[in-house]
Structures are given as C-alpha cells and as structure tokens.
Amino acid sequence: MKSILNGINYLSLIIFGVGVVDVFLKAAQSKKDIQQARTLAQRKQLLKAVQIGKKVIAQWPSSPTFFEQRFRYMAMGDVLEKFKPQVNKWHSQVKMVQKTLASARKLEASDQKNPMDITVLSQVVQLYQKCTNLIDDPKLIKSIERCQKEIKCRHQFQSFFATGQEQAKQKQFKQALAYFAQAQQLFVTPELQIAIHNCSVQVKQEEQYEVTLKKVRSMAKAGQFKDALAVLDPAQAQFNRSDGQELVRQLSRVIQGKKLFNQGLLAEKAGDFKTADTHYQEALMLLPELTETRMRLSLLSVKTENWNQVIHYLEKVPGQQANYLRGFAYFKQNNLPQADREWQSLAHSQVKDQRLIIQNITQRQRLLAIREIEEYVNNNKLKLALSSSSNFIKKFGVDPIVKSNLEDHIQPRLESEIWQEKDWLTIAENTESQWIQNCDIKSLHNWVVACYYQAQIYPNKRGDW
Template structure:
C-alpha cells in the first residue's frame, strides 16, 4: 500500500510538479495543528496558539503554483485562509496583553499603601483582569488575587473605621472601640489612633448611662412607665444617645396610649361610643400591639352593626371572643364558610348548632356553583368560567377539582389565544384585567411583561410600564418558583431576583430619562411619580406591615392610585400615628399628597412646594399627616432661606404637631435661632419673637419674647405712657409665658414694691391694719412682707409692754406677724402667745374670769401670766383711785393677780396692803 502511495506521489510530482500524497498528508497534520491552536486559544493560552499557528502557516508557501493550490484546496479547503486572520488576531492580543501588563505593574508600584485609598489598586485589578480575560497565566491570576486581597483588606479597614466613627457619633463608644480594634489589626494610622483615644475617654460615662438604661428597661417591663421616664430624662440630658431617645419616645407613647385607652373605657362606660372610638383609635395608633384596644373597637363596631369594622379590628386577635365576633360578622355578611372557620374552635353548644346549619347551606352553594362552572366550560364560555372559578375559590377556598380545571384548562386556553396574537395593546389590556380579577403574583408579572413590550412599540404607554413595573419590583421575591424567562433582558438565563430587580429599576428609570430633552414637563411629572414609588419600595422593605396590599401582595402608590376602585380586596394602611417618621411617610405616599411628600422626604423641597396639591381638604389621617408634613417642609425651606415671614402661614398649620414631634420641633427651633441672629430691625425682632413663641413655645422662644416685651414695658413706664398698675398687669400677663423668668421677676419686684408699699402706707395711716396686712400677704414681694411683718411685731411688742392694746389687738398683730413671717422661728412663739391671749379673752368676755385665770396659770408662757396679772393690778388700782369698784371686786382682782404672779416684787406692796399672803 505504501509503495502505491509513493508511486502516485512520484507520478504527480513528475506530471504536476507537486506530490499529491505529500500535500494530503501535510494538510491532515495542519488541520490537527489548527484545531489544537484554536483549542488553546479558547483556553486563553494565546502564546502557544500563536506559536503553533505561525508554524502551520510557515509550512505552506504563500504563493503556491496552480496545481499545488488546487491539491491544497482539495485536501483542506479554505481552512488555512480562515486560520491566518485568527493567528494575526491572537498575535495582536498577545502584544496588547504584554503592554497592558507592563502598565499594570508600573501602576501597582506607584501605590502609596494608604488604607483609605483603593483607587490605584482598583485600576491595577482592572488591567490585570483585562489581561486574564485573554490569557490564562497562573502568575497573572496570582497578581490579580494579591491586589484584590489588598483591596478587600482596605475595604474592611474602611468599613471598620467608618462604622466605628458612626458608632462614636451615636455615642456607642464601646462598640466604636471594638470596630477600631478590628481596623487596627489590619492597618495602623494616626487618624485611627486619635479616634481610639477620643472614644476611650468616653467609655466610663457610657457605662454609667447603660446602667441607667438597663434600670429603666427593667422598670418599664414591670409596668412602671412614668417612673422609668423620670429616671431616664436626666440621664438623657447628660448623655443623649439615640437608643435612649427611642426609649423616651416609646415610654411616652406607652404612657399616652394607656391614658387614651382608659379614657376610652370611661367614655364607653358612660355610653359615649363616638368619643370612646376616638380614644381607642388614638391609643391603637400609638400602640398597635394593644390588642385590648382592638377588641374594644371591635365590640363598639359590633354594637353599631358595622361588620367590616368588627372583622378589621378583631383580625389576628387571639381568643374565643375574637373568633366569635369575627364569625358573627362574617355570618351577617353571608360569608358562611368563613364564619364556620371562625367558629370551629368554639365549644359552646349553640355555636355548634349554628355551625351545622352553616355547613349545610355552604355545601348546597358549592354544588350549584360547580355546576355553573361546568356549564360555562361545556358551552365554551371560558371567560365566564374563569370568573366563576375565581369567585368560587375566593369564596370557598381552594377546591382541587376547580383549581385544576381553572389552572390547567380554562386559563391556559384563554391566555394562549391572546398571547399568540402579539397585539400588545390587547395583551396589556387583558393581562391588566386578569391582574384586577386574580390579584396574584402570576397575573401581576404577566401584566408587567405585556406593559414592557407595549411600551417599546407605543412610547405613550410607558406610564403603564412604570405603574406595573414598580409594583412588580415590590413582589419579586414573593414566589421564587415563578418562571420569569419571558423577560427580554434575561436572554434565557436562570433567574437572579436581585439582578432582575436592579435591572428592572434601571430600565424604568431609563424609560423616564428618555423624555428629559424633548418633553421636560412630562419628564418631571413621571420623575415625581417614579420617585414616589421607589421611595415606597425602599420603605416597604423596612416596614412591610404599613403598605397597601392584596393578601400577601404589596401594592405601590401608583398602582394603588390606578386600581383603588377596581381592586375590591385592596387594603390601605390607616395607622399613621407611629413614633417612626418613615412609617407615616409610607402611608402618606398613598394619599393625594403622596408625590409631593416623596419629593419633600427626598430633600427636593423646592419641587415639593411647587407640586403640592392645593384646595384639598384632608379627610383621612394619612392625608392630614401628609398635608402637615408638606407644610412643615415648606416652612423648613423658607426658614432655611431666612425668609421667616413666608414660613409663618404654613408652619401655623402644623403648630399642633410640634408638642409630640420632637424632631420637627427641634429642627424648626434650630432654624428660628439662626433666623433670630439675622434680623437687625427692632420692630421685626419683636414680630419674629411673637411668631416664634406662638409657634413652638420653646425655652429659647419664651426667653426671646420676654426680653423684648419686658424692655417695651420698661420703656413705656419710663416714658409714662403707662402707670405702675398697667405695667404690673402687663408683666403678670407676661408671667403666663414663664413665671420664673429673672427679667420679669426683677421688674415686677421693683414696680410692685413701690406700688404696694404706697398703698399699704395709706391703709395703715387710716387705721385699716387688716386690709394693709392682707395687701402685703397678697404681694409676691418677700421684702415687703418682711417689712410689714416686722411692723406688726413691733406694734405687738409695744402694745404688750405699754398695755395699750386689747387682747384682740394683741392676738391680731401676733397672727399677722406670723402669717407674714412664718419662716421666722421666734415669731411662732409670739403667735402662740397671741393665741393664748385670744382664748383668755374669750373666757373673760363670758365673765368666766376664774377659768381665764386657770388657763393663764396652766399656760407655758410666763409673759401671758404676767401680762394678765398686770391687767388685774391696773384695773384694781384705777378702781381704787376712782372709788368706783366695790372692795370685794378689788380683792378678787388682787387674788387673781396673786394666783398668777405670787412672787412678783412689784406686786408685793399691793398684796401686803390688801392682806393677801401665802
């Protein structure tokens, strides 16, 4: 065989000048080498592929003879000609890799080793990856991984350091130090060391604060909410931290909620159901977890036969009472099967009897409805069959036969007919109808797909694409088994929900951006609407319980606005009185103010002011909050621009919010402080002071207003445009703002002292002592009280010594002195002496002199006995001189004096003369 091949090769060589067998043999080897080179190129081994390729090409003459070319073509076709450009391409790529690699290494050498900077290394990695995309070189891969590892370390350092700084900013210094320590294990920098030192200094105070916080939480768990708040407030004043702020808000919320609930109970007990409902609603807004409030609201609704409300409030509330209420409400709504489900756990005999009746009625209804579906299918009325099947499942729950018939026969036949037509307007309309009817994840995604293709053909329909797409974004993770391969951008790949979500959001945004240049107004409108939905999407991820929903599906604001009347089972959140602002914002996005609310919340205040609705009276709590939030945002914007006069009207609309919203209160108060420093005109300062105080009534605003008003009163008093009485009246009125402000108190004291002193002096001169004392007592001037009290004391002392005051006067002056100077210890004894005089005087007025003497003798105060004895001596001496007293009475007076003061030297001559001895 070999000899024949040699002979043929020899013969062709003589005839054609080329050995045909040799050509075929060389061609076979070349084809093998070409295949090997291509395989190597696919494996990114370009250098070897180029070497083999050049060797193959070199084996074949570049200018073959006619017969050699013919035999080559017969042996290998145009393989060689197609291979040559590939080799050239590989060769170019090898050169490019070598050049790129040199640049990468040079750039890597220039890195400054700064852990806060990854710019250079990121560029190096990009260059290395560009090379590895073409060449499979282990050393190149190692270099890439080395740089990526360094970048990862720097990222970790930056993350630890930034988190530590954020923790320190939040006054979580121990946590900050933990993050700084992790950062220090990776790199050591001067900035890091400084941060560690600053945080270390604060740890002791943080630990003291956390002990208090732990105590407060323990008290709160024990139900001591007010006491816990009293302990927490001073701790927050010294070490204000966000978790403490949140705890303050929670405690305040609980205290307020409990109070409202109790007020509701009282109102319900008194029969005022409307007031009770209001209090329970308010309590529930503050404390959504307060099931007692839900039950009370459910019972109130039961009494008023509002069955929807009974179900709404008792939903998810455990217990037999809640089950009975829901079951009864469903029964009243003719939802017999659901009523049966609610009552199945109840053991009451009467309820069991009712359940048997319900079950019989329900079974008859089921059979009739199944028969109706069968007739529709038999008559090829598929749309009616679809509608009846869906209603059956909603009403009776999933029936295997009905469900199978619906999903496996009715729906596929209807959908297939429509989708095959590729009439996207019709498909979009049909899928939207199915979405409205079924309200499930599958129909929603079908609508999204239809809207996407519709928007590509009909740009004016991009709004439908926006509405459907954003709501689909909110529900992508709801059904991981859902097949999304119909989405055009996936190109048949497996579903990555995160990637799909990001891509879809990007497509929606891009769709809006296409309007920017040619249709700026339409662009702004759709941007506003898209912003509302994207914000809602962000907030729903954090607070899923506060979105509009249909069963488990989240409905975003644009979709809600479009379908709120057609989706019967659509539930809109109503709880807005939450301590969390974002929850209120989320609910407000569904209101007619939602687009403006989104702009304001995102910080686009100027746009929010421009697009906020006007002439709309809020009807729901969400609308009221939304309007308030927009008014706050507008006022915030004007104050930020130092345009306080424009802020007046809008901020007055939300004045009622500031006492309970510390964040709004503090922000507006801060801006007002800044505004105060900008105003130079005195009259404008006064006007601004009144506005600030009326709006916030903050400590700063009160002080600022008082300073201006007090100065104005003082100037008017100096200029004699008002008298002292008018000035005092104005200052008293001003004290309603701050009763203890030092400026007010000082001016009041100065005016009042002068005025009251003059008035008292006039009363005293006219002998109106009690009125004078009363005037002094009613004065707030302690100095004046002291002076009048001192005068009363002096009058008492003089009257006591001179015996020129009656017992009643002695009692009154001692009493007045004590009332004016109760804090003086010696005054109390004088007051008690006066009391004794008063009691003795009462007995003497009743001619009970012996009782009066006995009381004086038993008195602990010697001055009382001596004074009474002196009174008896003075009386008998006057009677003896005038000879108007009988001898017996004179002797009786002497004996009284003797009983009181037997050893008084001054009385001894009288006692001796009258014959009174021991």
C-alpha cells in the first residue's frame, strides 16, 4: 500500500510538478493544527494560537502553481484562506495586549505610593482587566490581585484616618488614637504622625474631663442636679465636648422641669388649680418620663371631676396609686367592670370591700341588662334589642347566652324583616356594610342580590353606586 502511494506521489510529481499524496498528508496535518489554534484562541491563549497559525501558513507557498492549488483545494477546501484573517486578527490583538500591558506597567511604576490616592492603581487595574478579556495569563491575574490588595489597604487606611480625624474633631482623642494606630499598621505618613501627636497631647485633659463627667452623672443619679450642673459647667468651658453638651441640656431640662413641678405644687396648695395645671403641663413637656407630674395632673382632674382626663394622664402609669385613681375614675363613669379590674391588684381592706360592692352592683346591672334585652325581644323591638346587646357586650364583656341570642336570633330576624320590606336601597346599604365588616361569601351574596333588585327598580341610578 505504501509503495502504491509512493508511486502515485512520484507519478504526480513528474506529471504535475507536485506530489498529490504529500499535499493531502500535509493538508490533514494543517487542519489539525488550525483546529488546535482556534481552540487555543477560544481559551484566550492567543500567543500560542498565533505561533501555530503562522507555522501552518508558512508551510504553504503563497503563490502555488495551478496544479498545486487544485490539489490543495481538493485536500482542504478554503480552510487555509479563511484561517489567515483569523491569524491576522489574533496577531493584532496580541500586539494590542502587549501595548496595553506596557502602558499598565508604566502607569503602575508612576504610582507615588500615596495611601490617600487610589486613582492610578484603579486605572492600572482597568488596563489589566482589559487585557484579561483577550488573553488568559496567570501573571495578569496576579498583577490584578496585587493592585486590588493595595487598593483595599489604602481604602482601609483612608477609613481609619478619616474616622480618627472625625473623633478628634469631637474631642474623643483616645478613640481617635485607636483608629490612627490601625491606620499606622498599614501606612506611615507625615499627616498621620502629626495627627497622632496632636491627639496624644490632649489625652490627659480628656481623661480629667471624663473623670468629671463620671462624677456629674453619679451626682445626677443621686438627685443632685443643680450641684452636678455647677460642677459640669466649668469643665465644659475648658473642654467642650458633645456628650458634655448633651448632659448639660439634660440637667437643665430636669432642673427646669422640677422647678415648674414645684411651682405647680405651690399653686395647687394655694387652691389655684388653673395655674397649677399650667405649670404641671409645662413640666410634663420637659419631663414626660416624670410620673409624679402625671399623678398631680390626674389628682387635679379628680378635683375638677374630669374623669376622662384622669384616665388619660394615668395611661400606662404603674403603681397602686395609679391603679386606684384609674379605678375610681372608671367607677365614677359607671364602668364598674373596668374599675374592678383596676382594683383587683390592691390589697387594702377598704378597697376589697368596695370591690365586693362593685361586683354585687355589676351583677345586678348584668341581670337588669339581660332582662331589658329579653323584654325588647318579647315586644318585637329588635333594633333596641340589638343596641342593648351590643352595649351589654361592650360593658360586661362577651356572655355566651347574650352573644348566641344576638347572632342566632336578633340579627337574623332583623335581616329577615328588612328583606321582607323590599326596600332595596336600604337592603343594599345594609348588606354592603355587612360585606365590608365580615368579608365572607354569605355577605357578598346578599349584597349582590340586593344590588341586582335595586338595579331593576332604579336602572337610571346604576352609575351612583
């Protein structure tokens, strides 16, 4: 077989001037090499792809004879002609990458190593990343990682330095030094050294100031507000810091609130309830957390028999006195069940006696209310029965019998009577209200039916509803 091929190749060489077998064998190898180059290009290994591509192209004469060209076309078609522009494109991309890499390295070398500036390194990273879009080179990835690590360090330095400067502006010099120390672990700059020095000379004064603040807070907890402010003012004049300013405002607010509260007490003792109320209200605005003020306002309201205000001022105020006054106000409003609930935590014997009286009265009122509902139902006064049942539940809580009677008898009968009257406008309004309140299929069905009949009677008013 080999001898036959050699013979054919020798014969074609004599006749056509080119060995046909040599052409086909070389074409087969070239196609393999072309596929390998394209695969490398897809993997961003352009330099190797260009090297293989140039080698393939160099194997074939650029000006072949007629027969050589025909045999080449028979062996590999136009693969080589299509491959040449690809190699040229890859070669151009390699040149562009090399040029970009040279620019990136030159730019990186020009970086001044200033931790406050990341502009140059950011541009370098962009150039390196542009190159990675075309070629896959581990060295490029390492260069990008190196620059990004440096940028991250500079960002951290800038954050620590800026935070330290902000703390120094607020005269928190010890905290500022802590941030400057973290920044110093990354970079050392003249600006940072100056900032550290400036903070260090202020630390002693800051520590003295904080000792004073601690003393002032201790005095304030002991209720010595005026003395505490007298100690704080001179310290604040020498070392004016925001937390001290806030403490001055708080102390001044407490002192003024206490002053107004005491003025209210004096006016109340003198019988001038209006002036007392004014001072208490002003004290409450300054010190809303002062429960004594709410207690005094509620006691003033007791004297003026304004029971709603008593309950309002004592809302969420803890303590037995507040419970008693709230219960008393509810008692005066004839809300005996709520009064009993307020007084149930009180252990005083007189209160216990009053609770027994309230419970007896409440039980009597419950029985009378139930009897009233029964009479309304027996006399077919269903609307009054409905109103009386609702008031009963609101006042005494849910009673199973009253609730069952309301839901299973009173309301269904009222609804039945309304439907029998065939007042579709009223029926539509009622069913709509029930649908909004209940949002169930029954209410929706009733509303749709009522709307249908109303539409039959008043077709010209459909747009109104």
